[in-house]
Amino acid sequence: MASKTKNNTVDAMKQLEKIESQFEMFQILNEEGEVVNEAAMPELSDEQLQELMKRMVYTRILDQRSISLNRQGRLGFYAPTAGQEASQLASQFALEKEDFILPGYRDVPQMIWHGLPLTQAFLFSRGHFKGNQIPEGVNVISPQIIIGAQYIQAAGVALGMKKRGTQAVAVTYTGDGGSSQGDFYEGINFAGAYKAPAIFFVQNNRFAISTPVEKQTAAQTIAQKAVAAGIPGIQVDGMDPLAVYAVTLEARKRAVNGEGPTLIETMTYRYGPHTMAGDDPTRYRTSDLDNEWEKKDPLVRFRKFLEKKNLWTEDMENETIEKAKEEIKNAIKEADDTPKQKVTDLMEIMYEEMPDYLKEQYEIYKEKESK
Numbered sequence: 001m002a003s004k005t006k007n008n009t010v011d012a013m014k015q016l017e018k019i020e021s022q023f024e025m026f027q028i029l030n031e032e033g034e035v036v037n038e039a040a041m042p043e044l045s046d047e048q049l050q051e052l053m054k055r056m057v058y059t060r061i062l063d064q065r066s067i068s069l070n071r072q073g074r075l076g077f078y079a080p081t082a083g084q085e086a087s088q089l090a091s092q093f094a095l096e097k098e099d100f101i102l103p104g105y106r107d108v109p110q111m112i113w114h115g116l117p118l119t120q121a122f123l124f125s126r127g128h129f130k131g132n133q134i135p136e137g138v139n140v141i142s143p144q145i146i147i148g149a150q151y152i153q154a155a156g157v158a159l160g161m162k163k164r165g166t167q168a169v170a171v172t173y174t175g176d177g178g179s180s181q182g183d184f185y186e187g188i189n190f191a192g193a194y195k196a197p198a199i200f201f202v203q204n205n206r207f208a209i210s211t212p213v214e215k216q217t218a219a220q221t222i223a224q225k226a227v228a229a230g231i232p233g234i235q236v237d238g239m240d241p242l243a244v245y246a247v248t249l250e251a252r253k254r255a256v257n258g259e260g261p262t263l264i265e266t267m268t269y270r271y272g273p274h275t276m277a278g279d280d281p282t283r284y285r286t287s288d289l290d291n292e293w294e295k296k297d298p299l300v301r302f303r304k305f306l307e308k309k310n311l312w313t314e315d316m317e318n319e320t321i322e323k324a325k326e327e328i329k330n331a332i333k334e335a336d337d338t339p340k341q342k343v344t345d346l347m348e349i350m351y352e353e354m355p356d357y358l359k360e361q362y363e364i365y366k367e368k369e370s371k
């Protein structure tokens with residue numbers, strides 16, 4: 001028998017509505033490139049603003065070239081990035097070299113701007129082991145394919161940094177779909193409990209392959225999931241590079257000051273398919289939705305902002321595009337010139353000391369490869 005509701009029962013719905021209403025999207029530049037939040041403007045020099053624009057233009061070209069190279073059969077796995085440049089590059093722009101990035105499969109741009117040579121990004125795409133041999137001093141690990149697993153690893157890296165007294169942060173990225181995984185909750189909860197210096201990004205591009213975010217969660221925002229972990233959560237306009245930069249910088253400051261992790265939800269969109277492995281977005285997204293988001297484009301918005309300040313010209317844009325094309329051409333050539341990986345390579349790099357049961361197979365392959 002259902003019991004009668006008492007008058008003094010907590011109004012749980014009201015409590016939820018109150019919490020959800022607090023999570024407003026933070027923005028500095030609107031779609032027209034106008035500053036709508038002067039007080040929050042980050043202190044960036046003219047050169048830094050230009051550099052950020054260059055990186056976004058460069059990365060848009062890298063995306064276009066990577067898609068073509070994939071279609072020509074010259075690249076393997078590739079997850080398109082166009083649309084997500086502000087979310088990816090403005091967040092990395094707020095980091096220091098000693099910070100450690102734990103990326104997902106779509107986050108190759110952040111790895112490159114954190115120091116990974118382009119050739120290695122191409123080798124990673126081809127499944128070559130040299131793509132995963134990150135140079136000393138470049139603080140990134142290979143992109144995570146298991147959705148959400150990088151959140152757990154980031155919590156661990158951040159705790160390690162804290163224990164060593166390193167003045168740096170662990171930064172990780174997942175998607176809206178990733179925020180449904182158990183690892184997501186375990187990661188933010190653990191980092192919160194230990195006040196570990198981590199920044200957890202959820203790049204909410206509205207779809208997990210074909211699943212819309214509305215089917216992913218009943219929560220109004222992903223940022224509010226931070227509340228349960230007892231850490232700050234911020235929803236930011238992920239098409240606005242200045243807003244993304246500003247919230248990342250603040251989260252970083254808090255983390256190195258010993259104040260613990262932050263969850264940042266960037267509202268963004270991927271223009272292309274999920275990956276190049278046959279996904280067709282027209283089957284689950286309308287052209288109206290695509291158009292709505294293309295109007296928010298981070299490059300268009302930031303270009304308008306810079307042009308008004310006389311900080312960006314067509315010549316600068318073309319120079320950046322040419323530089324990108326030239327560097328991409330050289331990097332792909334270098335990847336082509338890299339010796340093909342052999343079975344014995346994989347066996348050699350896997351173990352410091354090869355187990356006896358593999359030694360026999362190793363000799364067989366060594367013999368085959370010598371012919």
Ligand SMILES: Cc1ncc(C[n+]2csc(CCOP(=O)(O)OP(=O)(O)O)c2C)c(N)n1
Nearest residue numbers: 106145146147175176177178205207208209
């Ligand atoms: C644990 C796990 N489950 C399922 C998959 C298959 N998978 C690959 S990408 C993806 C969707 C992820 O969407 P989201 O987190 O929103 O990231 P986005 O691709 O949109 O950047 C899924 C389900 C996987 N890689 N790992």
Ligand SMILES: [Mg+2]
Nearest residue numbers: 175176207208
């Ligand atoms: Mg997504």
